[in-house]
Amino acid sequence: MRGKLGWLNPGVVILGALWGAVAAPAVAQSIAEKVEVCASCHGQNGKPIDKTIPIIWGQQLGYIYIQLRDFKRGDRKNEIMQPIASSFEKDDMLAIAEYFSKKTWPDLGQPRSPKDVSGRALSANHSVGCTGCHLDQFQGDGTVPRLAGQSREYLTKTIADFRTRARGNNPGMSDLMLATTPDDLAALEEYLSGL
Numbered sequence: 001m002r003g004k005l006g007w008l009n010p011g012v013v014i015l016g017a018l019w020g021a022v023a024a025p026a027v028a029q030s031i032a033e034k035v036e037v038c039a040s041c042h043g044q045n046g047k048p049i050d051k052t053i054p055i056i057w058g059q060q061l062g063y064i065y066i067q068l069r070d071f072k073r074g075d076r077k078n079e080i081m082q083p084i085a086s087s088f089e090k091d092d093m094l095a096i097a098e099y100f101s102k103k104t105w106p107d108l109g110q111p112r113s114p115k116d117v118s119g120r121a122l123s124a125n126h127s128v129g130c131t132g133c134h135l136d137q138f139q140g141d142g143t144v145p146r147l148a149g150q151s152r153e154y155l156t157k158t159i160a161d162f163r164t165r166a167r168g169n170n171p172g173m174s175d176l177m178l179a180t181t182p183d184d185l186a187a188l189e190e191y192l193s194g195l
């Protein structure tokens with residue numbers, strides 16, 4: 001028994017070494033390495049470096065995944081995000097979405113909207129039913145995004161993009177945004193950013 005093991009062991013060691021040599025170059029970048037680049041825009045601490053860049057820390061998993069998929073497909077057009085998302089396969093996108101969804105949503109310190117603005121936003125919400133999908137306090141769930149505390153400049157930009165269909169990945173949201181008056185939308189943007 002001892003002798004047999006003594007004969008087998010070097011073989012196992014050699015096999016192990018060979019396996020290591022073959023497997024090493026194929027080892028994929030870890031998720032931590034893949035998300036390093038994101039911080040240069042979406043922020044080292046979750047606070048985006050520019051106001052037109054959205055918060056992705058603490059965003060809903062399903063929503064982040066759908067956006068990466070849509071950027072890659074070109075359904076959501078953006079010259080910055082398209083090439084980045086194109087380098088990912090489905091499994092990467094899911095893992096990246098999970099990674100960011102588990103982070104804590106940062107506080108951008110945007111001011112609460114004054115009473116007249118929140119009044120207008122809440123009555124627009126009442127007629128359109130935003131919270132029917134975006135849920136209480138606009139926290140989102142699954143493939144529906146959190147809006148509470150999102151950057152005001154980004155909200156303004158992306159709502160405008162829905163209206164012109166420059167953001168064409170969800171025609172239903174474009175229809176809804178077109179059916180809402182610009183004044184109501186402006187109130188909603190200010191209200192949501194201050195939540």
Ligand code: HEC
Pocket residue numbers: 034035037038039040041042052053054055056064067068077078080081084096145157158
């Ligand atoms: C060079 C800057 C830059 C880098 C790097 C970058 N992003 Fe973005 N990202 C943006 C901008 C700008 C937008 C907004 C696009 C728009 O207005 O439609 C965006 C949008 C997004 C969105 C959509 C969020 C939403 O609320 O709809 C997701 C998800 C996202 N990025 C994930 C990532 C991930 C993951 C990485 C790293 C793998 C990354 N981004 C790297 C600039 C960047």
Ligand code: HEC
Pocket residue numbers: 054066067124125128129130131132133134143144145146147150155158159169170173176180188
């Ligand atoms: C029928 C369900 C539904 C209703 C009602 C709805 N939304 Fe949405 N909304 C969605 C979904 C789903 C998405 C994600 C679209 C996508 O995948 O790009 C979204 C995306 C958004 C985004 C983009 C967020 C981001 O991070 O880019 C904004 C802003 C938004 N909605 C605002 C509103 C406002 C304001 C209202 C009410 C006036 C509203 N929505 C009503 C389902 C809804």
